Amino acid sequence: MLEKRPASKKIIVLMALCSMGWFFLGAAAPKAAWSRNWKPAPSALAQDYSIITDARDNHDIKMIFWLSSLMLPEGHARELFDHYIIVGVTRAHISPVGTMSFDIVDTLQASDGGGAPLRLLSGDNIPPLVNGMVSTMTSMLGQSLGPLGKGIHWFVFEAGSVHACVDGGLSIPFADEVYTYQTPIPGCPGK
Numbered sequence: 001m002l003e004k005r006p007a008s009k010k011i012i013v014l015m016a017l018c019s020m021g022w023f024f025l026g027a028a029a030p031k032a033a034w035s036r037n038w039k040p041a042p043s044a045l046a047q048d049y050s051i052i053t054d055a056r057d058n059h060d061i062k063m064i065f066w067l068s069s070l071m072l073p074e075g076h077a078r079e080l081f082d083h084y085i086i087v088g089v090t091r092a093h094i095s096p097v098g099t100m101s102f103d104i105v106d107t108l109q110a111s112d113g114g115g116a117p118l119r120l121l122s123g124d125n126i127p128p129l130v131n132g133m134v135s136t137m138t139s140m141l142g143q144s145l146g147p148l149g150k151g152i153h154w155f156v157f158e159a160g161s162v163h164a165c166v167d168g169g170l171s172i173p174f175a176d177e178v179y180t181y182q183t184p185i186p187g188c189p190g191k
Helices: 007-028 042-050 076-081 128-145
Strands: 051-057 060-066 084-094 100-102 153-158 168-174 177-183
Touching: 042 051, 051 177, 060 168, 060 177, 076 084, 076 128, 084 128, 084 168, 128 153
Parallel strands: none
Antiparallel strands: 051 060, 060 084, 084 100, 084 153, 168 177
16 A cells, blocks of 8 residues: 555655554543553554653543654654644543533744744745645545544644753653653663
8 A cells, every 4th residue: 555655755644544543443442451562563562652641531532743853764864853843732622411611722833942932933934844744634634533633733843952862852842841851762772
C-alpha cells in the first residue's frame, strides 16, 4: 500500500495511522489493560512518550500530541521536524449519555525548558511540506474519526532550542494545566 507513494505521502500516512492508533488506545483502553512493550523500537518509545492523555475526570479528556522527529523514519522529513514543533491538542467533553463535544482551540502557546516562548507559525510562515502534512493529517483524521478527528487542533512552532534528543524540555499550557516534556525523550540514540 505505501510502496507506490512518494516519501512525503508515506510519512503523512504513517503519522496519521500511528496517531489514530495511539489516540484510540489512549482514550478507550482502561489504564489497567496496558502492558509494556517488549523490546520496543526507538520510534515506539518516542511515540509513547509524545502523547499525553489527561483523563482525571471521566467527562473531560485532554490529549496533547507532540509529533517529534523520532517518530519518523530517518531522512529529510526527520531533519525538517528538528526545526519545527508540531503539536495537536484536543479537549473532549463526554455527556452522561455518551455523546462527545470538543472545545475549539484557536491558539496555543509553547515554551522551551527554560520558559522562553516558542514562535507560533501560521499561514505562509509554515513550510509547504509541514503545512501539507498537517493539512493531510487533519483531513484524514476528520474523515476517519469524524467529530473525534475534527476535534484535534494542530499548531506549528519554530523549534528554537527544543529538540527531541537534546537536553531541555517543552512546555505547553492547555486547558488550565501545563503539560511538559523532558528532553532527550525516550528513543533517542544512546538514551
